[in-house]
Amino acid sequence: MKLIRVVPYGLGPIGCATVRALLDKPGISIVGAVDIDPEKAGKDLGNVAGLGRRLGVLVSKDAAAVFKKTKPSVVTHTTSSFFKSAYDQLALAASQGINVVSSTEELLYPHLRNPDLARKLDRLACRNGATLLGTGVNPGFVMDTLALVLTGVVKRVDRIRIERRVNAATRRQPLQRKVGAGMKPEEFVKLAKQGKIGHIGLLESMYLVAAGLGWKLDKHAERIEPVIAATRQTTEYFTVEPEEVAGIKHTASGFCGKRLVIDLDLRMYIGAQDPCDRIEIEGDPNLTLMIPGGVPGDVATVASLINAIPRVLEAEPGLKTMLDLPVPRAFRAI
Amino acid sequence: MKLIRVVPYGLGPIGCATVRALLDKPGISIVGAVDIDPEKAGKDLGNVAGLGRRLGVLVSKDAAAVFKKTKPSVVTHTTSSFFKSAYDQLALAASQGINVVSSTEELLYPHLRNPDLARKLDRLACRNGATLLGTGVNPGFVMDTLALVLTGVVKRVDRIRIERRVNAATRRQPLQRKVGAGMKPEEFVKLAKQGKIGHIGLLESMYLVAAGLGWKLDKHAERIEPVIAATRQTTEYFTVEPEEVAGIKHTASGFCGKRLVIDLDLRMYIGAQDPCDRIEIEGDPNLTLMIPGGVPGDVATVASLINAIPRVLEAEPGLKTMLDLPVPRAFRAI
Numbered sequence: 018m019k020l021i022r023v024v025p026y027g028l029g030p031i032g033c034a035t036v037r038a039l040l041d042k043p044g045i046s047i048v049g050a051v052d053i054d055p056e057k058a059g060k061d062l063g064n065v066a067g068l069g070r071r072l073g074v075l076v077s078k079d080a081a082a083v084f085k086k087t088k089p090s091v092v093t094h095t096t097s098s099f100f101k102s103a104y105d106q107l108a109l110a111a112s113q114g115i116n117v118v119s120s121t122e123e124l125l126y127p128h129l130r131n132p133d134l135a136r137k138l139d140r141l142a143c144r145n146g147a148t149l150l151g152t153g154v155n156p157g158f159v160m161d162t163l164a165l166v167l168t169g170v171v172k173r174v175d176r177i178r179i180e181r182r183v184n185a186a187t188r189r190q191p192l193q194r195k196v197g198a199g200m201k202p203e204e205f206v207k208l209a210k211q212g213k214i215g216h217i218g219l220l221e222s223m224y225l226v227a228a229g230l231g232w233k234l235d236k237h238a239e240r241i242e243p244v245i246a247a248t249r250q251t252t253e254y255f256t257v258e259p260e261e262v263a264g265i266k267h268t269a270s271g272f273c274g275k276r277l278v279i280d281l282d283l284r285m286y287i288g289a290q291d292p293c294d295r296i297e298i299e300g301d302p303n304l305t306l307m308i309p310g311g312v313p314g315d316v317a318t319v320a321s322l323i324n325a326i327p328r329v330l331e332a333e334p335g336l337k338t339m340l341d342l343p344v345p346r347a348f349r350a351i
Numbered sequence: 352m353k354l355i356r357v358v359p360y361g362l363g364p365i366g367c368a369t370v371r372a373l374l375d376k377p378g379i380s381i382v383g384a385v386d387i388d389p390e391k392a393g394k395d396l397g398n399v400a401g402l403g404r405r406l407g408v409l410v411s412k413d414a415a416a417v418f419k420k421t422k423p424s425v426v427t428h429t430t431s432s433f434f435k436s437a438y439d440q441l442a443l444a445a446s447q448g449i450n451v452v453s454s455t456e457e458l459l460y461p462h463l464r465n466p467d468l469a470r471k472l473d474r475l476a477c478r479n480g481a482t483l484l485g486t487g488v489n490p491g492f493v494m495d496t497l498a499l500v501l502t503g504v505v506k507r508v509d510r511i512r513i514e515r516r517v518n519a520a521t522r523r524q525p526l527q528r529k530v531g532a533g534m535k536p537e538e539f540v541k542l543a544k545q546g547k548i549g550h551i552g553l554l555e556s557m558y559l560v561a562a563g564l565g566w567k568l569d570k571h572a573e574r575i576e577p578v579i580a581a582t583r584q585t586t587e588y589f590t591v592e593p594e595e596v597a598g599i600k601h602t603a604s605g606f607c608g609k610r611l612v613i614d615l616d617l618r619m620y621i622g623a624q625d626p627c628d629r630i631e632i633e634g635d636p637n638l639t640l641m642i643p644g645g646v647p648g649d650v651a652t653v654a655s656l657i658n659a660i661p662r663v664l665e666a667e668p669g670l671k672t673m674l675d676l677p678v679p680r681a682f683r684a685i
Contacts, residue, residue, distance in 0.1 A: 038506050158504050162678060166500050169658050169679025170492050170651035172372050229680045273685065300684070302650050307641045316636050317504035324503050344496060344678050345503025346563045350634070351607065 018044040018349075021326060024089040026080060026106065027096035028052040028065050030189060031120055034319045035093050036066040042323065042349045047072065049087040051080045053096075080106060084113050091326055094119035098217040100127045104134055107149060111138060111336075114145040118325045120318060122218030124151025125161070126225040126338060139336035148332045152325050152339060154317035155181060156218030156225070159294045159308070160281055162339045165229040167296055167306050174230060174300040178280040179222075183311055184289040185264045186252040192314070196264040196285045197243060199255045205243040205262045215241045216267045216283050223269050223281055229340050232278060234271040242266045244286040252287055263287045324348045352378040352683075355660060358423040360414060360440065361430035362386040362399050364523060365454055368653045369427050370400040376657065376683045381406065383421040385414045387430075414440060418447050425660050428453035432551040434461045438468055441483060445472060445670075448479040452659045454652060456552030458485025459495070460559040460672060473670035482666045486659050486673060488651035489515060490552035490559070493628045493642070494615055496673045499563040501630055501640050508564060508634040510612055513556075517619040517645055518626045519598045520586040526648070530598040530619045531577060533589045539577040539596045549575040550601045550617050557603050557615055563674050566612060568605040576600045578620040586621055597621045658682045 023045055025036050032052070039045050050062040055078070057065050063072035077083050084092075092110050097103040100123035107124075110117045127135040142149050151157070160179045168174055185193050197205045197214055208214040220239065227234050246263040249256065257263050264286020271279040294308040328342045339345075357379055359370050366386070373379050384396040389412070391399050397406035411417050418426075426444050431437040434457035441458075444451045461469040476483050485491070494513045502508055519527050531539045531548055542548040554573065561568050580597040583590065591597050598620020605613040628642040662676045673679075 041507070154504050162503075163500065165680040166497065166678055168681035168684065169496075170488050170646055170655050171681050171684065172650060172654040172657070173375070174681050174684040229678070230684060231682070232685055278685065300681075301654075302647045304646060305643055307643070309639055309641070312504055312638060313636045316506060320506040320635075321504050323506070339678060340680075341677060343675060344500055344563070344673060346499040346674075347502035347505050347508050347634075348565070350502065350505065350508040350564060351566060351612065 021045050021330070022048045022087065022090045024049040024051060024083060024087060024092045026051040026092050026094045028057055028076065029095060030191065031315065031318060032095040033066040034315060035095060035322055036062060037068065038319045038323055039093070044349060047074055048089055049083040050074050050076045051078070051083050052076050053078050080109055084110065084115055089115055090330060091116040091118060093322055094121065098122045100124050100131050100134065104138065107138060108141055111142040111147045111149060112145055114147045116147055116329050117149040118322050118329050119149065119151050120153045120322055121151050122153065122156050123221055125153070125156040125218055126221040126228065127151065127336065129221055129224045135336060143335045146334045148329045148334050149336045150325055150329050150338070150342065152321050154312055154314055154321050156222040157321055157339065158317065159312050160219070160283065161222035161225045162345065163306070164226055164296045167298060167304055168230060171298055171304060172301045174298060176278055176280070176299040177226065178297040180282045180295040181284070181311060182289050182292045183285040183314065184287070184292045185285045186250065186287045188314060190254040192285070193252060193254055193287065197262040198264055198287050199257050200243070200262040202243050202245060202262055209241040214265065216265065216285070219267055219269050219281055219283060223271050223279055225338060225340065226279060227271060232273060235274055237269060237271045239269045240267070244284060246288065250288040255287065257287055264289070320347070321345070355379050355664070356382045356421065356424045358383040358385060358417060358421060358426045360385040360426050360428045362391055362410065363429060364525065365649065365652060366429040367400040368649060369429060369656055370396060371402065372653045372657055373427070378683060381408055382423055383417040384408055384410045385412070385417050386410050387412050414443055418444065418449055423449055424664060425450040425452060427656055428455065432456045434458050434465050434468065438472065441472060442475055445476040445481045445483060446479055448481045450481055450663050451483040452656050452663050453483065453485050454487045454656055455485050456487065456490055457555055459487070459490040459552055460555040460562065461485065461670065463555055463558045469670060476670050477668045480668045482663045482668050483670045484659055484663050484672070484676065486655050488646055488648055488655050490556040491655055491673065492651065493646050494553070494617065495556035495559045496679065497640070498560055498630045501632060501638055502564065505632055505638060506635045508632060510614070510633040511560065512614040512631040514616045514629040515645060516623050516626045517648065518621070518623040519619045520584065520621045522648060524588040526619070527586060527588055527621065531596045532598055532621050533591050534596040536577050536579060536596055543575040548599065550599065550619070553601055553603050553615055553617060557605050557613055559672060559674065560613060561605060566607060569608055571603060571605045573603045574601070578618060580622065584622040589621065591621055598623070654681070655679070
């Protein structure tokens with residue numbers, strides 16, 4: 018078994034969970050760690066990641082120095098949701114020929130909002146022999162890759178509808194806050210208008226599916242609305258009163274000409290009944306796929322990142338998407 | 352859109368359905384057709400495929416001549432369930448550098464029963480620049496690829512259970528016959544012992560999943576049993592009396608050491624209630640995926656073959672499996 022040398026970059030909740038999961042895998046060596054937070058830099062990674070033991074790896078603010086010194090096979094990158102914010106970090110790895118698996122939501126389909134940056138990063142990666150991939154569970158799996166896979170046994174696709182219902186009460190506090198739990202509806206609507214609330218990556222999911230099917234979407238519509246609590250809802254972190262915001266309903270629709278061909282409907286709120294992921298294909302044949310309970314967000318995102326490592330290591334250099342790599346599957350998982 | 356030149360090889364029910372589906376796709380040209388049946392050779396493909404119109408393509412018995420004359424981009428191959436029986440046909444295409452997408456069940460994972468032949472065919476394909484793939488819906492999708500894809504968001508896999516329930520009454524006559532509908536139980540048991548009844552490809556599915564996860568199975572168990580009708584069941588083709596065979600239950604289990612890690616349970620019988628495909632993963636996290644009604648066999652097999660064409664055309668040469676190619680998805684499907 019070939020040893021894989023990993024540097025986690027970004028030690029927020031997902032980054033720390035990634036570190037803990039990497040330690041459970043055989044044949045993985047964490048050779049360095051990067052976070053810009055001065056509170057974390059200089060500390061042992063084991064303490065930062067909440068292991069209760071030292072790992073003998075110090076967290077550094079200086080990614081360039083860590084990359085140069087440790088020469089990792091791959092960086093697990095979990096710093097930002099936005100491609101533009103993450104660009105310099107990704108470019109640094111690419112320029113040193115270091116592969117990257119990233120949870121940056123916009124990186125799932127970076128050509129959507131920043132096609133020029135995507136091309137630039139792709140060229141840099143190709144030139145230096147690095148492979149970069151954005152993945153995760155949403156975006157990255159339940160509302161895009163899994164739907165594409167299901168179309169693999171369909172002759173004609175007329176329309177795809179993808180739904181995800183998450184009971185935010187079962188998720189960590191930052192997610193509950195992110196979906197607006199406990200806000201007044203007016204505040205939610207104001208923040209939504211300012212682009213300060215909403216699931217990041219929904220349009221990327223939609224455009225990845227379209228690209229995978231060779232569809233050119235002529236236009237799209239997107240809506241972000243509050244889900245209002247009907248009764249009092251209490252979680253470990255919040256109490257939501259009736260008429261307050263319980264969470265978010267974020268939808269996107271894509272059109273070929275005037276025809277609606279793809280529909281994404283994501284609801285994450287406290288008290289959501291019957292959480293589920295659901296994909297419906299209208300075509301020949303019609304198909305419905307369900308994951309009762311839904312794929313749990315955080316653990317699955319970490320799994321998705323780590324499971325992508327061997328496929329990224331084997332892929333041709335460049336900025337890749339889930340469309341380019343072999344079928345996802347668990348990696349050293351027994 | 353690049354024109355893809357296709358030669359269908361084998362014009363049984365799946366081959367003919369493939370021809371009809373190919374004609375619905377833009378950018379596909381059927382440039383020849385092969386079948387060894389003297390009843391079909393010399394006839395127009397449109398008539399053989401039940402189109403009710405001529406296509407101007409004559410069916411030929413001579414695959415070598417057709418390949419040489421038409422130089423197809425890809426052959427859709429639907430002649431046999433068995434790798435050994437299909438070997439010469441596949442080798443002929445490979446030796447001429449012609450890509451193949453095949454419904455040959457054993458080709459899903461040809462290394463299981465015929466590793467030497469698989470290596471030989473792979474070398475031949477590599478040398479001549481051909482890519483060959485075995486795929487379909489079962490094997491090829493519901494009991495293997497889809498399960499692997501689901502593990503892509505799982506950190507630790509303890510056990511995988513895959514079930515498929517098909518109401519054979521909704522399938523074509525040859526399938527109803529194949530599952531033993533209307534037989535006496537003693538006759539079924541005798542045929543099962545002789546290897547003359549059973550779903551072809553179940554072990555291939557299991558070993559493909561294991562290979563995808565990097566598991567080495569130390570042993571496996573396989574059982575083929577009749578499902579006995581409790582009440583009279585009538586289909587378009589058969590009447591099954593109580594105590595007669597309604598169909599088949601075919602299971603396979605794979606072990607790492609003494610530990611059961613994978614379980615496949617396929618039941619195809621007349622009168623099966625609540626047909627469904629179901630994948631359960633025990634691990635971290637636990638996940639269950641369901642396709643209520645199940646993926647319909649024949650149409651999905653045809654879709655799966657055709658949808659694999661662009662990925663096979665773009666792949667490196669060699670004898671590939673579903674593990675090697677990018678995520679399945681529909682092809683020119685709108």
